[in-house]
Amino acid sequence: MKHLILAAALAAAPLASQAAVVLDQQDPVVTGSTAVGFxxxxxxxxxxxxxxxxxxxxxxxxxxxxxxxxxxTVSLRKTAGIVPSTLAADILATTTITAADANAALTDLIDFSFAGVGVTAGDFLAIVVTPAADQTWELDFDVTNAYADGRRVSATGGVFGTPSSSDLTFATYVDAAPGSDVPLPAAAPLMALGLGALGLAARRRG
Structure with missing residues (x-):
């Protein structure tokens, strides 16, 4: 079973620079999580x-x-009301994660820093994951809806339905001072982790 270790994954992540990258949003669930196949x-x-x-x-x-x-495929999108937008113009950035990488990691930190997407406090956005046809993946989610400022949403036939009463187990990270980052020494992520700069949120899935 996977362990969700939020800060540890960021500390080891291959982001170009992390000096100003901070944990922004997360589902804080520790227990009560399960998995959904799609x-x-x-x-x-x-x-x-x-x-x-x-x-x-x-x-x-x-x-x-x-x-x-x-x-x-993983995309960052604008929303249309309370659900993700399906308009191409509202897809802010797109990247991918391979099956090998998804299965190898304790948790999957997906880099979007390459896209340079500016965000403002209060923006209501969505992370959307899209599998290839007839290929089954699994995502952990929190059945308690512990995250108050968003919801898990699924699409049928390309149309997003009513948000559910649960959340994906997730975290988002923002570069709070773009343009001022400096490359980190190799030991810096471990030091940051040791000092608990971002904190540690962990849970086990039974």
Whole structure:
């Protein structure tokens, strides 16, 4: 089973620079999480930005049922009301994660820093995960809806329905001072982790 270790993954993440990257939003669940399998359905998590800056990364707990699966597409989008927008113009950034990487990591920190997407505190956005056709993946979610500023949403036939009463287990990170970052020494992430600069949130899935 995977462990969700929010700060530890960021400390080891291959972001170009992390001096100003801070944990912004997260589902704080420690117990009560489970997993949902999805095949051709997009799954999303809406969230409210709390820190103005450049969107740096999102953390999810993803598994693939087969290492031969095509990469999973992960996108940052604007919303249309309370659900993710499906308009191409509202897709702010897109990246992928391979099945091998998803299964190898304790938790999956997905880098968006390359896109340079500016966000402002109060923005209501969505992270959307999209599998290739007929390929089953698994995402952890929190059945208690512990995150108050967004919800898990699924799409049928490309149309997002009513938000559920649960959340994906997730975290978002923002570069709070873009342009001022400096490359970190190799030992700096471990030092940051040791000092608890970002804190540690962990949970086990039974």
């Amino acid at each position: 095949v051709t359905t997009d799954l999303a998590q809406t969230f409210t930005v709390g820190v103005t800056g450049v969107f740096a990364a999102v953390e999810l707990n993803i598994s693939s049922f087969s290492l031969s699966h095509d990469p999973l």
